[in-house]
Amino acid sequence: xxxxTSRAAQRAETGRRIxxxxxxxxxxxxxxxxTVRAIAERAGVDPSLVLQHYGSxxxxxxxxxxxxxxxxxxxxxxxxxxxxxxxxxxxPPQTRALVRSMLTSPEAASAMKHFLDERxxxxxxxxxxxxxxxxxxxxxxxxxxxxxxxxxxxxxELDGLDDVTGAQLDDVVLPWLTAALDPTDPRTRPSQAVVTxxxxxxxxxxxxSATTASTxxxxxx
Amino acid sequence: xxxxTSRAAQRAETGRRIxxxxxxxxxxxxxxxxTVRAIAERAGVDPSLVLQHYGSxxxxxxxxxxxxxxxxxxxxxxxxxxxxxxxxxxxPPQTRALVRSMLTSPEAASAMKHFLDERxxxxxxxxxxxxxxxxxxxxxxxxxxxxxxxxxxxxxELDGLDDVTGAQLDDVVLPWLTAALDPTDPRTRPSQAVVTxxxxxxxxxxxxSATTASTxxxxxx
DNA sequence: GTCTATACGCTGATAGAC
DNA sequence: GTCTATCAGCGTATAGAC
Numbered sequence: 001x002x003x004x005t006s007r008a009a010q011r012a013e014t015g016r017r018i019x020x021x022x023x024x025x026x027x028x029x030x031x032x033x034x035t036v037r038a039i040a041e042r043a044g045v046d047p048s049l050v051l052q053h054y055g056s057x058x059x060x061x062x063x064x065x066x067x068x069x070x071x072x073x074x075x076x077x078x079x080x081x082x083x084x085x086x087x088x089x090x091x092p093p094q095t096r097a098l099v100r101s102m103l104t105s106p107e108a109a110s111a112m113k114h115f116l117d118e119r120x121x122x123x124x125x126x127x128x129x130x131x132x133x134x135x136x137x138x139x140x141x142x143x144x145x146x147x148x149x150x151x152x153x154x155x156x157e158l159d160g161l162d163d164v165t166g167a168q169l170d171d172v173v174l175p176w177l178t179a180a181l182d183p184t185d186p187r188t189r190p191s192q193a194v195v196t197x198x199x200x201x202x203x204x205x206x207x208x209s210a211t212t213a214s215t216x217x218x219x220x221x
Numbered sequence: 222x223x224x225x226t227s228r229a230a231q232r233a234e235t236g237r238r239i240x241x242x243x244x245x246x247x248x249x250x251x252x253x254x255x256t257v258r259a260i261a262e263r264a265g266v267d268p269s270l271v272l273q274h275y276g277s278x279x280x281x282x283x284x285x286x287x288x289x290x291x292x293x294x295x296x297x298x299x300x301x302x303x304x305x306x307x308x309x310x311x312x313p314p315q316t317r318a319l320v321r322s323m324l325t326s327p328e329a330a331s332a333m334k335h336f337l338d339e340r341x342x343x344x345x346x347x348x349x350x351x352x353x354x355x356x357x358x359x360x361x362x363x364x365x366x367x368x369x370x371x372x373x374x375x376x377x378e379l380d381g382l383d384d385v386t387g388a389q390l391d392d393v394v395l396p397w398l399t400a401a402l403d404p405t406d407p408r409t410r411p412s413q414a415v416v417t418x419x420x421x422x423x424x425x426x427x428x429x430s431a432t433t434a435s436t437x438x439x440x441x442x
Numbered sequence: 443g444t445c446t447a448t449a450c451g452c453t454g455a456t457a458g459a460c
Numbered sequence: 461g462t463c464t465a466t467c468a469g470c471g472t473a474t475a476g477a478c
Binding site: 033100109112116117120121124136143144147148151156157159160168173176 | 250251253254320321322323324325330333334337338341342345355357358359360361362364365366367368369370372373376377378379380381382385389392393394397400401
């Protein structure tokens with residue numbers, strides 16, 4: 001476009017293309033699976049140029065998985081919409097690359113751990129309820145649930161998540177997640193709390209095996 | 222022991238040791254990261270014996286990630302205790318190997334998807350509430366949350382999960398998970414949020430102006 | 443600045459000696 | 461039955477020609 005396409009600008013542009021290709025390749029194949037040759041081919045450059053720009057494959061990976069600054073943590077609903085791709089077309093390439101490699105690369109695992117730890121920490125502090133001993137656990141619950149949903153949606157493509165609507169997010173998922181943060185919510189208390197006066201009769205159906213497990217609290221390690 | 226320590230029995234025993242070593246190695250390094258040589262060394266046998274017994278590395282992996290038949294799905298609390306290692310010392314080696322590789326191996330991803338899909342399906346059918354359109358979503362929510370907790374606990378070692386007690390499982394995690402399955406819960410419908418104070422209404426502006434993550438999400442091949 | 447050629451290690455897998 | 465020796469391929473990374 002501009003007539004002044006200096007060599008430095010050209011090089012920077014090439015570096016940017018390489019980085020984008022690396023994000024895509026890392027996001028698809030992971031750190032080990034992605035090869036320098038494939039990244040170069042995707043970027044339309046020579047393999048040696050990739051190492052020329054970023055020194056090594058690991059250094060390139062470290063650059064490629066730098067997550068965008070997570071501005072507004074408070075808006076859980078927006079974040080959930082982004083992460084489930086209801087609003088975004090898909091996951092951001094940095095996130096996809098980091099998640100893809102977090103189980104097989106110690107560096108990626110560490111980066112993801114610190115990212116989620118801080119998220120949980122900020123989420124715990126943002127809670128308005130009294131900070132009891134379970135506060136950090138509750139925040140971590142939410143963070144892990146979002147992580148599990150991200151994987152189930154974008155990496156495993158589970159059947160139950162392939163067509164979630166924004167309405168379902170607001171009506172089902174979001175209330176459930178916010179409830180986990182509230183220690184006073186009846187849903188996160190020991191005994192089943194029937195708040196409304198028998199709204200649907202035996203809605204708590206204790207004969208169902210899924211709800212009977214909270215009785216035996218004797219076991220420990 | 223028996224006088225008939227035949228060569229066939231010896232061979233079967235060797236094969237079993239190889240399989241155990243493979244599970245441990247796959248669980249630690251993943252399918253790509255684990256090498257036939259390392260598996261053999263862990264088992265105390267020659268590398269060629271590994272291929273001799275199982276034909277190929279992929280075939281060995283397929284054997285190694287055969288999850289134990291999940292008998293009683295109903296007992297969510299027990300499953301949660303197992304999966305978080307509060308009861309078990311750690312994750313079963315098959316599970317660990319499969320989870321470790323599910324993001325980088327298409328075969329492992331497919332195996333995990335089908336496993337979780339069936340789990341969610343059975344969980345949805347076990348619900349006593351009326352099967353509305355959100356039933357499969359609710360069951361998948363629980364399944365994904367457990368998956369996320371498993372990863373956060375055993376693979377990322379998040380701070381908020383490093384010392385969960387059985388009591389916390391019963392008092393906060395379990396009620397939260399079971400609540401997700403119940404559509405008749407009065408708070409499973411849109412209610413006021415706890416933390417954000419916004420984004421609870423369904424029609425909360427879905428078209429924000431500044432989203433940092435969506436900038437680099439345009440390019441693809 | 444970019445590409446060619448290549449060094450070097452490690453991988454899975456195979457054939458044959460003991 | 462088990463192990464030794466080896467092959468063929470692909471990986472990253474580097475040195476030097478254009």
